[in-house]
Amino acid sequence: MKHFKNAARVAAITAVAAFGLTACVGGTETTSDPGATTAGLPQAIKDAGKLRIGLSPDFPPMEFRDSDKKLAGVDIDLQQKLGEVLGVQIEVVESPFDQLINSVQTGRVDMVMSGISDTVERQKTADFVDYFKSKGSLYTAGSRVGEFTKQSDICGKKLAVSGKTDYFEQVKTLSKTVCTDKGLPELGILPTDSGAAARLQIDQGRVDLAAQGGENLAYFEKTEPGKYAAVLDPLPAKPFGILVMKGETQLANAIKDAFTKIIDSGDYQKILDKWGVGYGAMAPEINGTK
Template sequence: MLRKGTKAPRILTAALLAGLLGTAGCAGGSTNTGAPNASGLPDVVAQSGTIRIGMSPDLPPMEFRDEATGQVVGVDVEIANAMAQQLGVKAEFVEQPFDQLLNSVATGRVDIVMSGLSDTTERQKTVDFVDYFLSRAQFYSLQDRAAEFTSPESLCGKKLAVSKKTDYYLMVQKYDAETCGGKGRPAIELLPTDSGSAARLQLEQRRADVAVQSGENLAFFEKKDPAKFETVLEPLSGKPFGVVVKKGDQQMAAAVQKALTAVVDNGSYQAILDKWGLGYGATRPVVNGVKP
């Protein structure tokens, strides 16, 4: 219970361990520094044997709750477990609302975040990222309306639903400025929602003409219900998903990057992506890959 929301157990363990090692060193007439931390993780994390990973399981297939088992599953879960294995620790997933994830890693309630969260220059002001997947944003509509959207200009004057909590909201505003409203055409009417599922509901209830969300998320629902939605137009240039690390924690970032690189090199990474139909997003891990 204490493992979630506080680092007290780790700090206490580290302090006791240091005291015991110091006592042993005095008794033997020499200093015993113990075995080196081969994982590269900060000592307090390595010694705990667990890396706490913040996650909001509401973005299938990246992370979601399996209806049959009730377990949190998905691409990020599998990559995180493979990464933790390389680090020699156990992955502990700490479920949180999406809009609390960045603050949780910044304040130490979790060690890292892995939850389909895009690396952006704005977010880099408060946290660091280890990019690991090339996401893409996709326009989509109901199947019986998909034929209406044949060119970028066909979005002008239409009602578009998009989660205001994602960077897709800003991307669509830019799209409108470059294609519709900013070019003297009827502006896209944005319908901001609290989530991707709420945007889909706007379409289903025909309050919106078109919507935008993660191409990965959309592909999952297209397979689950192939007769409902259909992608339209070309994907937007999405931002890479990144493992979120506390700002300035270079040791954690380097350890995560090294472990993810090992997962890529041993073939596990590509196998996980291919299993979920997301092989197109493969990339090599890089720290703060999005530049101004």
């Protein structure tokens, strides 16, 4: 889509410091909604007048830096709307993906919104407000799509996947059920520190496959048509959720109510459609994964 990069620039949020890890999103404009109110938010957030959100900007189209190095993506746009509805400023705090959960536990941020899946395991130490129906995919280089027509074609191959995502455990299970349980060679799994690193393994010809959110593939199909291709059955992806500290029900409910307002206004669907992921629309739900 020719206008895609321009749309990303329009949606991008400027970092306040070129070399800092923290960026304020929306400034005082987040309180411009005449119906905005901080009612329902924890007192500490009301007093601060801002909501600190942790993210790792390496997962387009959910969150990334565009060609101008500005933050852009689905979550960035939704965060802006969230701030407007709640009547607070949004402060983005960047961290590597594998440190995001800890940033909530230590109080560095109030919540994480960064394409993070709501899982039963994660619910043991955190609560989620689910807001997007993700889908997971196995994919390969576009030139190799014909090599993978049935599930057993993965056996004996090599696959890269971020070791910090739920896809890592899913592909381990897939190797067992599709390959080793049937006497076929196992799927060699290479854990990486991010989805981008897994994709690089495909680019360099070191692996045959990778596993990642289908949202990534939708984005790359727009920016680099034909370079990658999803193959075989989708992975059983969990919904993306906004992660807050375990037991922080006041904040979770405030976020859920704000998302309901964003949906009712029509802005939610417009944002998803703008980034080509309209299929992921859902009503917000707290700890929806069972």
